[in-house]
Amino acid sequence: MAVLTSIPPPAGETPVRPRRRRRERTTVAGLRRSLQRHWTLYLLMVVPLIWFAVFKYIPMSNAVLAFKNYNVIKGIWGSPWVGWQNFELFFHNPVFWTLVKNTFVLSVYTVAASFPIAIILALALNEVRNGIFKRTVQLVTYAPYFISTVVVVSMTILVLSPRLGIVNEGLGFFGVPSVDFLGNPDYFRHIYVWSDVWQTTGYSAVIYLAALSGIDPALHESAKIDGASRLQRIRHVDLPGIMPTAVIILVLAVGNIMAIGFEKAFLLQNPLNLSESEIIATYVYKTGLLNADFSGATAIGLFNSVINLGLLLMVNMIAKRITGNGLWS
């Protein structure tokens, strides 16, 4: 942006605008002038800005609790400092590695499964020219995204239930004894990931479909003239065309690996599958709100946020290096 302003305005553009802009962009005087001119707009932002300060930035400062021993009476800032003690307690906790591993594996598995499937769905839909079929598939695959997590999890539990679930009925038809899917930790990850894929694939495909429709049809035409088959055109025209979009989505997904949501894991959890289903988010909830160990839970949450931010920055850097695309490029 700053570079742009230093370029002389092209002929035909009125010289008034750039000059005014340049003066306003810099310095305190510019801010004062802008305040005078747009005070109503600044006023409009006050309430939302207070909201951001209170519900986003105060919690960030409250995270100092991780280095304190929280005392309800003394409050956050009055409680005594304990240094890294809360973190050390967590690192030495026997569940530490289980939690990190469960969180990491569950998340990586989710990305690995849903990322390619969404692209495949978009590519396949893009090939289909039949309007009604295409629209039906899109409408139906998109729909589960609107169903709440609670309902999706309940449906999963009902469908997989050993007593009356349709999956076990099907297995029974082939003479396989009924399986208690949710009671067995071995199945937890698959259930989590594939129900997630079921719910979100149609939604994720939309963005790739948009990218595909942005590809210049001339590229396809010339590929056709060169005798490329549909598969070859997908490989050499469509895939490179959606690459930038895919990279950004992958960066975002990998950057959120440690931030995998509380909601679903918590709902699918039961005492039997806890060894695989306990993730950092659910553990924070239990330590913090059920056992009232505010400092400990804050430390665990902070550890998770920092790892996650680091991952995001790292992945973004790698993606930028390799493909030239990244967030805030």
Add this chain to the structure above:
Amino acid sequence: MSVQTEARTLPGKREGRRATRARRIREPRTDRWFMFCVYLLLAVLLAVVLLPLLYIVASSFSSPEAVSGGRVLLWPVDFSLRGYHAVFANPQVIQGYVNSLFYTVVGTIVSVTMTIAIAYPLSRRTLVGRNVVMTLILFTMLFTGGLIPTYLVVQSAGLLDTRWALIIPQAIGVWQVIIARTYFRTAIPDELVEASQLDGCGDLRFLWSVVIPLAKPMIAVVALMYAIMQWNSYFDALIYLKNPDLFPLQLVLRNILILNTTGGGAVDASVMLQRQQMADLLKYSLIVVASVPVLLIYPFVARYFTKGILIGAVKG
């Protein structure tokens, strides 16, 4: 922006279709196989998504005995509405429904107002300091204080166990702010602002009588995103609410569907069996009842929703 790209790609698509039709005879053999595989794949995906939904709906319209006996597949067996009678006879469910309606309506109004109030000023190029504010807002997407620090803020604000706890702490979504700002930026040309200023129109007046009417489609998308989020959320209710009278539908659902708390003391075996069968059926009907409002409006709004995702995807 999105309107423009659509207008540009549409004729291209049509041409492509005509071209494939004209050369269909000369299409390589592998291509026909390929298209067969594509259709097959899509049909399988369609079935995989659709069948569980059909199974749930079919079960909800069946008799308790048929459901518990596992006789329902994709079509109701012994058609009955007893599941639905049970759902609507349950005071918790009704209360949850009413609460959720309240949270959704009030929450959406608050959220949309706040989003416009921050997104519109940030979209104005002549506003000094907007980049600093935008960076501060975007940063909250990358890093958060965490569950407990946020909980403590809500607690000290005196919101715990009040209806506001479900509305205020998540009033603004950063994603929605980005969508709104991008839309304001691309759909409201600077010339329009300048022209109205020459006519003596103030910023607020301009926002109210020019920008908002022009931004109606975007506002609809953002409002729907907030509404669906509110309708589907349970986590905030779980942590902030103790009073069951305030529970939104999703939390009531969780208690009934996942925790199996439908009440009832010790009774003899046959009554137990009946109650168990009824509880099984109730779950299916409850799932349908809870999802219907969202799924009913979904086909009408899907297209706008898609546009919303796409606007949001444009970096800016």
